[in-house]
Amino acid sequence: MMKERTEHRIAVRVVAALEHPVHRVVKILARRFQAAGLEILLAGSELLLHLLHQVVFSVGERSQQRLRRLALRIGQRQRRKRRSRLLRRLGLPGGRWGGHVSGGRRGSRNVGLRRLLRCVLAAWADHCHQDCACRQEHPSLHLYYGKEQVAPRSTLLRGAVLWVLLPVESLKPSFLTGLSLRYTRVRGDFMQRRRRSGKSIVWIRFIPVFLAVFLCGPALSAPQKGLSVEKRHAIERAVASFMSANSIPGLSAALVLDGKPCWSEGFGMADLENYSPATSSTLFRLGSISKPISATAVLELRERGELDLDAPVQKYCPAFPPKEWPVTTRELLGHLGGIRHYNPDGKGDVPEDSARHFAGMQESLELVASDPLVAKPGTKFHYSTYGYTLVGCVLEGVASEKFIDFLRKNVFEPAGMEQTRDDDFFTVVAHRSRWYHKDKGGVVRNAGVLDSSYKIPGGGMISSADDMANFEAAMLADKLLKRATRDLMWTSQKTADGKETGYGLGWGIMDKFGLHILAHTGGQQGTSTAFALVPARNAGVVVLCNLDGVDVDQLAIAILRTALDVPENTP
16 A cells, blocks of 8 residues: 655644753643643652653552652662562553663663663654544654754654654753654554553653653644744744854744734743743843833824923923923934933943832932933934933823823733733732843853833833734734824934934834834843834734843844745845
Protein backbone atom coordinates (compact mmCIF):
# COMPACT_ATOMS: atom_id res chain seq x y z
CA MET A 1 0.00 0.00 0.00
CA MET A 2 1.37 3.39 -0.95
CA LYS A 3 2.09 5.54 2.05
CA GLU A 4 0.45 8.92 2.22
CA ARG A 5 2.61 11.60 3.83
CA THR A 6 1.12 14.65 5.49
CA GLU A 7 3.35 17.27 7.11
CA HIS A 8 2.24 19.24 10.13
CA ARG A 9 3.93 21.97 12.10
CA ILE A 10 3.54 22.27 15.84
CA ALA A 11 4.46 25.18 18.09
CA VAL A 12 6.30 24.06 21.20
CA ARG A 13 5.88 26.13 24.35
CA VAL A 14 8.60 25.95 26.95
CA VAL A 15 7.44 25.40 30.51
CA ALA A 16 10.80 25.32 32.27
CA ALA A 17 14.17 26.78 31.46
CA LEU A 18 17.54 25.09 31.62
CA GLU A 19 19.80 24.91 34.66
CA HIS A 20 17.03 24.76 37.26
CA PRO A 21 17.01 21.99 39.90
CA VAL A 22 14.34 19.38 39.33
CA HIS A 23 12.73 19.80 42.73
CA ARG A 24 11.97 23.46 41.91
CA VAL A 25 10.73 22.77 38.43
CA VAL A 26 8.12 20.41 39.82
CA LYS A 27 6.08 23.38 41.02
CA ILE A 28 5.58 24.90 37.61
CA LEU A 29 5.06 21.54 35.95
CA ALA A 30 2.38 20.75 38.50
CA ARG A 31 0.53 23.94 37.62
CA ARG A 32 0.81 23.26 33.91
CA PHE A 33 -0.52 19.70 34.11
CA GLN A 34 -3.17 20.41 36.70
CA ALA A 35 -5.69 21.21 33.99
CA ALA A 36 -5.18 17.70 32.61
CA GLY A 37 -6.07 16.15 35.97
CA LEU A 38 -2.51 15.04 36.64
CA GLU A 39 -0.37 15.32 39.72
CA ILE A 40 3.40 15.39 39.75
CA LEU A 41 5.04 13.05 42.23
CA LEU A 42 8.54 13.86 43.32
CA ALA A 43 10.29 10.88 44.86
CA GLY A 44 12.86 11.11 47.62
CA SER A 45 16.28 12.60 47.04
CA GLU A 46 17.97 9.18 46.95
CA LEU A 47 15.67 8.00 44.20
CA LEU A 48 16.32 11.15 42.23
CA LEU A 49 20.05 10.70 42.67
CA HIS A 50 20.17 7.10 41.51
CA LEU A 51 17.60 7.39 38.75
CA LEU A 52 19.15 10.55 37.34
CA HIS A 53 16.43 12.99 38.32
CA GLN A 54 13.35 11.24 37.06
CA VAL A 55 9.88 12.51 37.77
CA VAL A 56 6.72 10.42 37.91
CA PHE A 57 3.36 11.70 36.68
CA SER A 58 0.40 10.00 38.28
CA VAL A 59 -3.22 10.42 39.25
CA GLY A 60 -4.52 9.79 42.72
CA GLU A 61 -3.26 10.44 46.21
CA ARG A 62 -2.88 6.71 46.92
CA SER A 63 -0.31 6.28 44.18
CA GLN A 64 1.54 9.31 45.46
CA GLN A 65 1.76 7.94 48.99
CA ARG A 66 2.78 4.51 47.76
CA LEU A 67 5.56 5.93 45.63
CA ARG A 68 6.93 7.99 48.48
CA ARG A 69 6.95 5.02 50.85
CA LEU A 70 8.74 2.89 48.31
CA ALA A 71 11.21 5.61 47.50
CA LEU A 72 12.30 5.83 51.12
CA ARG A 73 13.20 2.14 51.12
CA ILE A 74 15.57 2.40 48.23
CA GLY A 75 19.11 2.13 49.49
CA GLN A 76 22.34 2.99 47.80
CA ARG A 77 23.77 -0.54 47.75
CA GLN A 78 20.74 -2.22 46.20
CA ARG A 79 19.61 0.64 44.03
CA ARG A 80 19.45 -1.36 40.78
CA LYS A 81 17.47 -4.24 42.26
CA ARG A 82 15.07 -2.05 44.17
CA ARG A 83 14.68 0.31 41.24
CA SER A 84 13.55 -2.55 39.02
CA ARG A 85 11.15 -3.82 41.68
CA LEU A 86 9.76 -0.32 42.12
CA LEU A 87 9.14 0.03 38.42
CA ARG A 88 7.41 -3.36 38.27
CA ARG A 89 5.20 -2.53 41.25
CA LEU A 90 4.25 0.75 39.64
CA GLY A 91 3.22 -1.10 36.52
CA LEU A 92 6.01 0.19 34.30
CA PRO A 93 7.12 -2.29 31.61
CA GLY A 94 10.48 -3.99 31.92
CA GLY A 95 11.49 -2.39 35.16
CA ARG A 96 14.56 -1.03 33.40
CA TRP A 97 15.31 1.83 31.07
CA GLY A 98 18.28 1.68 28.76
CA GLY A 99 20.66 -0.64 30.63
CA HIS A 100 22.68 -0.18 33.78
CA VAL A 101 23.03 3.19 35.43
CA SER A 102 26.74 2.66 35.01
CA GLY A 103 26.32 2.56 31.23
CA GLY A 104 26.47 -1.20 30.79
CA ARG A 105 29.51 -1.84 32.98
CA ARG A 106 29.50 -1.95 36.76
CA GLY A 107 31.60 0.63 38.52
CA SER A 108 31.77 2.88 35.47
CA ARG A 109 29.46 5.66 36.55
CA ASN A 110 31.19 8.33 34.45
CA VAL A 111 30.69 6.30 31.29
CA GLY A 112 27.03 5.93 32.16
CA LEU A 113 26.58 9.62 32.86
CA ARG A 114 28.17 10.52 29.58
CA ARG A 115 25.96 8.06 27.76
CA LEU A 116 22.85 9.33 29.52
CA LEU A 117 23.72 13.02 29.24
CA ARG A 118 20.98 13.86 26.78
CA CYS A 119 18.03 16.18 26.84
CA VAL A 120 14.60 14.63 27.16
CA LEU A 121 11.75 16.56 25.67
CA ALA A 122 8.50 15.14 27.03
CA ALA A 123 5.33 16.51 25.54
CA TRP A 124 1.70 15.89 26.36
CA ALA A 125 0.02 15.04 23.07
CA ASP A 126 -3.68 14.82 23.78
CA HIS A 127 -4.49 16.56 20.52
CA CYS A 128 -3.60 13.45 18.54
CA HIS A 129 -4.16 10.67 21.10
CA GLN A 130 -7.66 10.16 22.45
CA ASP A 131 -8.63 7.89 25.35
CA CYS A 132 -9.41 4.82 23.31
CA ALA A 133 -7.68 1.65 22.25
CA CYS A 134 -6.40 2.23 18.77
CA ARG A 135 -3.42 1.90 16.51
CA GLN A 136 -1.53 5.16 16.30
CA GLU A 137 0.60 6.55 13.52
CA HIS A 138 4.22 7.03 14.47
CA PRO A 139 5.35 10.62 13.85
CA SER A 140 8.63 11.40 12.14
CA LEU A 141 9.92 14.44 13.99
CA HIS A 142 11.98 17.44 13.01
CA LEU A 143 12.82 19.78 15.88
CA TYR A 144 13.95 23.35 15.28
CA TYR A 145 15.64 25.82 17.61
CA GLY A 146 15.30 29.17 15.87
CA LYS A 147 16.26 28.45 12.26
CA GLU A 148 18.56 25.56 13.15
CA GLN A 149 17.33 22.00 12.95
CA VAL A 150 18.21 19.80 15.91
CA ALA A 151 18.46 16.09 15.11
CA PRO A 152 16.93 13.85 17.79
CA ARG A 153 18.70 10.58 18.55
CA SER A 154 15.43 8.76 18.85
CA THR A 155 11.70 9.30 19.25
CA LEU A 156 9.15 7.14 20.97
CA LEU A 157 5.40 7.43 21.34
CA ARG A 158 4.25 5.66 24.50
CA GLY A 159 0.74 6.16 25.73
CA ALA A 160 -0.03 9.85 25.50
CA VAL A 161 3.56 10.94 25.97
CA LEU A 162 5.96 11.77 23.20
CA TRP A 163 9.63 11.17 24.04
CA VAL A 164 12.36 12.90 22.08
CA LEU A 165 15.97 12.20 23.06
CA LEU A 166 18.31 15.02 22.10
CA PRO A 167 22.08 15.29 22.47
CA VAL A 168 22.85 17.98 25.00
CA GLU A 169 25.59 19.47 22.86
CA SER A 170 23.01 20.43 20.21
CA LEU A 171 21.27 22.88 22.55
CA LYS A 172 22.48 26.21 23.88
CA PRO A 173 22.22 27.06 27.59
CA SER A 174 19.52 29.66 27.15
CA PHE A 175 15.81 29.82 27.75
CA LEU A 176 15.04 28.08 24.46
CA THR A 177 11.74 29.83 24.03
CA GLY A 178 11.29 29.34 20.32
CA LEU A 179 11.37 25.61 19.79
CA SER A 180 9.18 24.42 16.96
CA LEU A 181 8.38 20.91 15.86
CA ARG A 182 7.49 19.44 12.49
CA TYR A 183 6.26 15.93 12.07
CA THR A 184 5.20 13.85 9.10
CA ARG A 185 2.53 11.24 9.59
CA VAL A 186 2.97 8.22 7.40
CA ARG A 187 -0.17 6.19 6.97
CA GLY A 188 0.63 2.52 7.26
CA ASP A 189 3.50 3.05 9.71
CA PHE A 190 1.77 2.30 12.99
CA MET A 191 2.62 1.50 16.53
CA GLN A 192 0.27 0.14 19.15
CA ARG A 193 -0.72 2.35 22.05
CA ARG A 194 -2.31 1.15 25.24
CA ARG A 195 -5.52 2.34 26.80
CA ARG A 196 -4.91 4.82 29.59
CA SER A 197 -6.70 4.14 32.84
CA GLY A 198 -7.15 6.16 35.97
CA LYS A 199 -4.25 4.31 37.59
CA SER A 200 -1.80 4.58 34.74
CA ILE A 201 1.53 6.23 35.43
CA VAL A 202 3.64 7.86 32.78
CA TRP A 203 7.37 7.83 33.54
CA ILE A 204 9.17 10.83 32.14
CA ARG A 205 12.95 10.97 32.25
CA PHE A 206 14.62 14.13 33.44
CA ILE A 207 18.36 14.05 32.82
CA PRO A 208 20.51 16.86 34.34
CA VAL A 209 19.68 19.08 31.38
CA PHE A 210 16.02 19.01 30.42
CA LEU A 211 13.03 20.68 28.89
CA ALA A 212 9.33 20.21 29.46
CA VAL A 213 6.98 21.54 26.83
CA PHE A 214 3.42 21.51 25.60
CA LEU A 215 2.48 20.75 22.06
CA CYS A 216 -0.15 23.04 20.59
CA GLY A 217 -1.25 21.14 17.54
CA PRO A 218 -3.89 21.71 14.88
CA ALA A 219 -6.71 20.38 17.03
CA LEU A 220 -5.88 22.73 19.89
CA SER A 221 -5.07 25.97 18.14
CA ALA A 222 -6.25 26.76 14.67
CA PRO A 223 -4.32 29.30 12.59
CA GLN A 224 -5.30 32.81 13.62
CA LYS A 225 -7.21 34.87 11.10
CA GLY A 226 -5.18 37.25 9.01
CA LEU A 227 -1.85 35.52 9.62
CA SER A 228 -0.80 32.39 7.77
CA VAL A 229 0.77 29.44 9.53
CA GLU A 230 4.02 30.00 7.62
CA LYS A 231 4.25 33.62 8.71
CA ARG A 232 3.41 32.76 12.29
CA HIS A 233 6.19 30.20 12.46
CA ALA A 234 8.62 32.62 10.82
CA ILE A 235 7.75 35.21 13.48
CA GLU A 236 8.16 32.67 16.27
CA ARG A 237 11.58 31.70 14.94
CA ALA A 238 12.59 35.36 14.76
CA VAL A 239 11.47 35.91 18.35
CA ALA A 240 13.36 32.82 19.55
CA SER A 241 16.54 33.87 17.80
CA PHE A 242 16.28 37.44 19.14
CA MET A 243 15.65 36.30 22.71
CA SER A 244 18.55 33.87 22.60
CA ALA A 245 20.93 36.48 21.21
CA ASN A 246 19.98 39.00 23.91
CA SER A 247 19.41 36.63 26.87
CA ILE A 248 15.88 37.95 27.35
CA PRO A 249 13.99 36.17 30.16
CA GLY A 250 10.46 36.95 28.95
CA LEU A 251 8.79 38.65 26.01
CA SER A 252 5.31 39.21 24.63
CA ALA A 253 4.42 40.30 21.13
CA ALA A 254 1.26 41.07 19.20
CA LEU A 255 0.32 41.86 15.64
CA VAL A 256 -2.51 43.86 14.10
CA LEU A 257 -3.54 43.15 10.51
CA ASP A 258 -6.53 44.49 8.60
CA GLY A 259 -7.17 46.77 11.55
CA LYS A 260 -7.70 43.93 14.03
CA PRO A 261 -5.45 42.04 16.46
CA CYS A 262 -4.64 38.78 14.70
CA TRP A 263 -1.81 37.24 16.72
CA SER A 264 -0.33 37.56 20.19
CA GLU A 265 1.90 35.28 22.19
CA GLY A 266 4.16 35.16 25.21
CA PHE A 267 7.65 33.66 25.24
CA GLY A 268 9.98 32.72 28.07
CA MET A 269 9.44 33.58 31.69
CA ALA A 270 7.71 36.55 33.30
CA ASP A 271 9.21 35.62 36.67
CA LEU A 272 12.34 33.49 36.78
CA GLU A 273 12.29 32.98 40.53
CA ASN A 274 8.73 31.63 40.58
CA TYR A 275 8.81 29.99 37.15
CA SER A 276 5.87 32.00 35.82
CA PRO A 277 5.74 31.91 32.02
CA ALA A 278 5.15 35.05 29.99
CA THR A 279 1.87 35.23 28.12
CA SER A 280 0.20 37.75 25.87
CA SER A 281 -1.63 39.06 28.96
CA THR A 282 1.51 39.49 31.08
CA LEU A 283 1.90 43.10 32.22
CA PHE A 284 5.19 44.79 31.31
CA ARG A 285 6.41 48.28 32.04
CA LEU A 286 5.71 50.33 28.93
CA GLY A 287 8.45 52.87 29.46
CA SER A 288 8.21 55.68 26.93
CA ILE A 289 5.51 54.07 24.81
CA SER A 290 3.29 55.51 27.53
CA LYS A 291 3.73 58.85 25.74
CA PRO A 292 1.51 58.11 22.70
CA ILE A 293 -1.25 56.99 25.08
CA SER A 294 -0.97 60.19 27.10
CA ALA A 295 -0.88 62.31 23.94
CA THR A 296 -4.08 60.63 22.75
CA ALA A 297 -5.84 61.61 25.99
CA VAL A 298 -4.67 65.23 25.67
CA LEU A 299 -5.86 65.41 22.06
CA GLU A 300 -9.28 64.21 23.19
CA LEU A 301 -9.54 67.28 25.42
CA ARG A 302 -8.47 69.43 22.50
CA GLU A 303 -11.23 67.86 20.35
CA ARG A 304 -13.79 68.79 22.98
CA GLY A 305 -12.63 72.39 22.94
CA GLU A 306 -11.51 72.24 26.57
CA LEU A 307 -7.79 72.57 25.92
CA ASP A 308 -5.84 75.05 23.83
CA LEU A 309 -2.59 73.41 22.72
CA ASP A 310 -0.93 76.79 22.17
CA ALA A 311 -1.82 78.44 25.48
CA PRO A 312 0.88 78.75 28.17
CA VAL A 313 0.81 75.70 30.42
CA GLN A 314 0.30 77.86 33.52
CA LYS A 315 -3.29 78.40 32.34
CA TYR A 316 -4.03 74.78 33.29
CA CYS A 317 -1.13 73.94 35.62
CA PRO A 318 -0.40 76.92 37.88
CA ALA A 319 1.97 74.76 39.95
CA PHE A 320 4.59 75.14 37.22
CA PRO A 321 6.26 78.55 37.61
CA PRO A 322 6.64 80.90 34.60
CA LYS A 323 9.96 80.70 32.77
CA GLU A 324 11.95 83.09 30.63
CA TRP A 325 9.81 82.09 27.65
CA PRO A 326 6.26 80.69 27.59
CA VAL A 327 5.88 76.93 27.22
CA THR A 328 2.85 75.40 25.48
CA THR A 329 1.27 71.95 25.60
CA ARG A 330 1.91 71.47 21.87
CA GLU A 331 5.62 72.07 22.43
CA LEU A 332 5.70 69.66 25.35
CA LEU A 333 4.00 66.90 23.35
CA GLY A 334 6.54 67.36 20.55
CA HIS A 335 9.60 67.64 22.85
CA LEU A 336 10.14 71.26 21.87
CA GLY A 337 9.34 72.75 25.29
CA GLY A 338 12.90 73.07 26.59
CA ILE A 339 12.31 70.87 29.66
CA ARG A 340 15.30 68.77 30.68
CA HIS A 341 15.29 64.97 30.54
CA TYR A 342 16.19 63.07 33.74
CA ASN A 343 19.79 63.86 34.74
CA PRO A 344 21.02 67.21 33.45
CA ASP A 345 23.73 65.26 31.59
CA GLY A 346 21.05 63.12 29.92
CA LYS A 347 22.37 59.82 31.29
CA GLY A 348 19.19 58.36 32.72
CA ASP A 349 17.18 58.49 35.91
CA VAL A 350 18.41 60.14 39.06
CA PRO A 351 18.56 57.16 41.50
CA GLU A 352 16.99 59.04 44.40
CA ASP A 353 14.08 60.09 42.17
CA SER A 354 13.47 56.49 41.06
CA ALA A 355 13.24 55.25 44.65
CA ARG A 356 10.94 58.01 45.92
CA HIS A 357 7.15 57.87 45.82
CA PHE A 358 5.26 60.94 44.59
CA ALA A 359 1.65 61.52 45.55
CA GLY A 360 0.64 63.27 42.32
CA MET A 361 1.61 65.30 39.27
CA GLN A 362 2.11 68.56 41.09
CA GLU A 363 4.46 66.96 43.60
CA SER A 364 6.38 65.34 40.73
CA LEU A 365 6.90 68.76 39.15
CA GLU A 366 9.17 69.64 42.07
CA LEU A 367 11.92 67.77 40.23
CA VAL A 368 12.06 70.33 37.40
CA ALA A 369 10.00 73.32 38.54
CA SER A 370 13.02 75.37 39.56
CA ASP A 371 15.24 74.37 36.63
CA PRO A 372 15.94 76.77 33.76
CA LEU A 373 14.86 75.72 30.29
CA VAL A 374 17.56 73.97 28.26
CA ALA A 375 16.56 75.93 25.14
CA LYS A 376 14.01 78.45 23.98
CA PRO A 377 10.77 76.53 23.35
CA GLY A 378 10.25 75.69 19.70
CA THR A 379 13.88 76.12 18.70
CA LYS A 380 15.36 72.73 19.54
CA PHE A 381 14.12 69.15 19.77
CA HIS A 382 15.06 67.95 23.26
CA TYR A 383 13.47 64.65 24.30
CA SER A 384 12.02 64.95 27.79
CA THR A 385 10.01 62.56 29.93
CA TYR A 386 9.71 65.29 32.56
CA GLY A 387 8.00 67.38 29.91
CA TYR A 388 5.25 64.75 29.85
CA THR A 389 4.91 64.99 33.62
CA LEU A 390 4.02 68.63 33.00
CA VAL A 391 1.57 67.44 30.31
CA GLY A 392 -0.05 65.27 32.97
CA CYS A 393 -0.45 68.29 35.22
CA VAL A 394 -2.10 70.17 32.33
CA LEU A 395 -4.54 67.30 31.74
CA GLU A 396 -5.48 67.10 35.42
CA GLY A 397 -6.07 70.85 35.48
CA VAL A 398 -8.43 70.66 32.51
CA ALA A 399 -10.24 67.43 33.44
CA SER A 400 -10.39 68.12 37.20
CA GLU A 401 -9.55 64.51 37.99
CA LYS A 402 -6.50 62.32 38.39
CA PHE A 403 -4.53 61.62 35.26
CA ILE A 404 -4.83 57.83 35.37
CA ASP A 405 -8.57 58.01 36.13
CA PHE A 406 -9.16 60.16 33.06
CA LEU A 407 -7.20 57.75 30.88
CA ARG A 408 -9.11 54.77 32.25
CA LYS A 409 -12.46 56.24 31.26
CA ASN A 410 -11.48 57.93 28.02
CA VAL A 411 -8.72 55.74 26.54
CA PHE A 412 -8.40 52.36 28.22
CA GLU A 413 -12.07 51.39 28.36
CA PRO A 414 -13.05 52.60 24.85
CA ALA A 415 -10.02 50.83 23.37
CA GLY A 416 -10.59 47.57 25.24
CA MET A 417 -7.41 47.90 27.32
CA GLU A 418 -8.70 45.99 30.32
CA GLN A 419 -5.37 45.49 32.11
CA THR A 420 -3.52 48.73 31.41
CA ARG A 421 -2.89 50.94 34.43
CA ASP A 422 -0.23 52.93 36.27
CA ASP A 423 2.79 51.01 37.52
CA ASP A 424 1.97 51.38 41.21
CA PHE A 425 5.01 50.19 43.14
CA PHE A 426 3.06 49.22 46.27
CA THR A 427 -0.07 47.63 44.79
CA VAL A 428 -0.29 43.88 44.22
CA VAL A 429 -1.01 43.66 40.49
CA ALA A 430 -1.97 40.33 38.95
CA HIS A 431 0.08 39.17 35.95
CA ARG A 432 2.75 41.82 36.43
CA SER A 433 6.16 40.70 35.24
CA ARG A 434 9.35 40.87 37.24
CA TRP A 435 12.10 43.15 35.93
CA TYR A 436 15.62 42.16 34.91
CA HIS A 437 18.94 43.74 34.06
CA LYS A 438 22.10 42.30 32.53
CA ASP A 439 25.31 43.18 34.36
CA LYS A 440 28.67 43.87 32.74
CA GLY A 441 29.46 40.17 32.74
CA GLY A 442 26.27 39.39 30.84
CA VAL A 443 24.54 37.79 33.84
CA VAL A 444 20.81 38.44 34.14
CA ARG A 445 19.94 39.92 37.53
CA ASN A 446 16.97 41.63 39.15
CA ALA A 447 16.69 45.23 38.01
CA GLY A 448 17.08 48.15 40.39
CA VAL A 449 14.23 49.76 42.30
CA LEU A 450 11.92 51.97 40.27
CA ASP A 451 8.93 53.86 41.61
CA SER A 452 7.67 55.52 38.45
CA SER A 453 5.06 57.67 40.21
CA TYR A 454 7.03 60.76 39.15
CA LYS A 455 6.61 60.06 35.43
CA ILE A 456 3.31 58.25 34.84
CA PRO A 457 2.38 60.17 31.64
CA GLY A 458 5.79 59.72 30.04
CA GLY A 459 6.91 56.34 31.34
CA GLY A 460 4.90 55.04 34.27
CA MET A 461 2.26 52.71 32.83
CA ILE A 462 2.09 48.94 32.55
CA SER A 463 0.23 47.01 29.90
CA SER A 464 0.11 43.73 28.00
CA ALA A 465 0.70 42.87 24.37
CA ASP A 466 -3.02 42.16 24.01
CA ASP A 467 -3.99 45.56 25.41
CA MET A 468 -1.48 47.44 23.29
CA ALA A 469 -2.70 45.64 20.17
CA ASN A 470 -6.22 46.77 21.08
CA PHE A 471 -4.93 50.33 21.43
CA GLU A 472 -3.38 50.17 17.97
CA ALA A 473 -6.58 48.78 16.50
CA ALA A 474 -8.59 51.56 18.17
CA MET A 475 -6.26 54.20 16.72
CA LEU A 476 -6.51 52.72 13.23
CA ALA A 477 -10.31 52.57 13.48
CA ASP A 478 -10.61 56.19 14.75
CA LYS A 479 -12.33 55.01 17.92
CA LEU A 480 -10.45 57.41 20.17
CA LEU A 481 -9.89 60.45 17.96
CA LYS A 482 -11.39 61.90 14.83
CA ARG A 483 -9.37 61.35 11.67
CA ALA A 484 -8.37 65.03 11.44
CA THR A 485 -7.12 65.03 15.04
CA ARG A 486 -5.27 61.77 14.49
CA ASP A 487 -3.58 63.21 11.41
CA LEU A 488 -2.54 66.26 13.42
CA MET A 489 -0.99 64.03 16.05
CA TRP A 490 0.84 62.01 13.38
CA THR A 491 2.31 65.05 11.60
CA SER A 492 5.97 65.86 12.23
CA GLN A 493 6.58 68.99 14.27
CA LYS A 494 8.99 71.65 13.06
CA THR A 495 11.52 73.77 14.87
CA ALA A 496 11.42 77.56 14.57
CA ASP A 497 13.77 77.43 11.58
CA GLY A 498 11.42 75.08 9.69
CA LYS A 499 13.27 71.78 10.17
CA GLU A 500 11.12 68.71 10.72
CA THR A 501 11.84 66.86 13.94
CA GLY A 502 10.59 63.43 12.87
CA TYR A 503 8.30 63.46 15.88
CA GLY A 504 4.63 64.36 16.01
CA LEU A 505 2.55 64.86 19.13
CA GLY A 506 3.63 61.84 21.15
CA TRP A 507 4.54 59.66 18.17
CA GLY A 508 7.76 59.06 16.29
CA ILE A 509 7.50 59.27 12.50
CA MET A 510 9.66 57.47 9.95
CA ASP A 511 9.63 56.11 6.42
CA LYS A 512 11.15 52.65 6.03
CA PHE A 513 11.12 50.05 3.23
CA GLY A 514 8.48 52.03 1.40
CA LEU A 515 6.12 52.37 4.36
CA HIS A 516 5.10 55.38 6.44
CA ILE A 517 5.43 54.21 10.04
CA LEU A 518 4.27 55.75 13.33
CA ALA A 519 6.26 54.26 16.17
CA HIS A 520 7.74 54.62 19.62
CA THR A 521 10.21 52.77 21.79
CA GLY A 522 10.61 52.58 25.54
CA GLY A 523 13.25 51.59 28.02
CA GLN A 524 13.72 51.82 31.77
CA GLN A 525 14.70 49.60 34.67
CA GLY A 526 13.70 46.07 33.74
CA THR A 527 11.96 46.71 30.45
CA SER A 528 12.44 47.36 26.75
CA THR A 529 9.44 48.03 24.53
CA ALA A 530 8.49 49.03 21.01
CA PHE A 531 5.37 49.41 18.96
CA ALA A 532 4.62 50.64 15.47
CA LEU A 533 1.66 51.40 13.21
CA VAL A 534 1.43 51.40 9.42
CA PRO A 535 -1.85 53.26 8.73
CA ALA A 536 -1.68 52.72 4.97
CA ARG A 537 -1.64 48.95 5.52
CA ASN A 538 -3.96 49.00 8.54
CA ALA A 539 -1.30 47.11 10.47
CA GLY A 540 0.65 47.36 13.71
CA VAL A 541 3.04 45.48 15.95
CA VAL A 542 3.87 45.44 19.67
CA VAL A 543 6.91 43.95 21.43
CA LEU A 544 7.36 44.06 25.22
CA CYS A 545 10.13 42.38 27.24
CA ASN A 546 11.33 42.34 30.85
CA LEU A 547 15.02 43.06 30.27
CA ASP A 548 16.37 46.59 29.95
CA GLY A 549 18.89 47.78 27.39
CA VAL A 550 17.52 45.75 24.47
CA ASP A 551 16.77 47.23 21.03
CA VAL A 552 13.43 45.47 20.65
CA ASP A 553 12.48 47.87 17.86
CA GLN A 554 14.64 45.67 15.62
CA LEU A 555 12.43 42.69 16.40
CA ALA A 556 9.27 44.76 15.97
CA ILE A 557 10.36 45.86 12.51
CA ALA A 558 11.34 42.29 11.60
CA ILE A 559 7.89 41.04 12.62
CA LEU A 560 6.25 43.83 10.64
CA ARG A 561 8.28 43.04 7.54
CA THR A 562 7.35 39.37 7.75
CA ALA A 563 3.66 40.09 8.25
CA LEU A 564 3.50 42.63 5.41
CA ASP A 565 5.62 40.60 2.95
CA VAL A 566 8.33 43.24 2.66
CA PRO A 567 11.23 41.78 0.61
CA GLU A 568 14.48 41.19 2.48
CA ASN A 569 16.51 43.57 0.31
CA THR A 570 14.08 46.49 0.64
CA PRO A 571 15.87 49.37 2.46
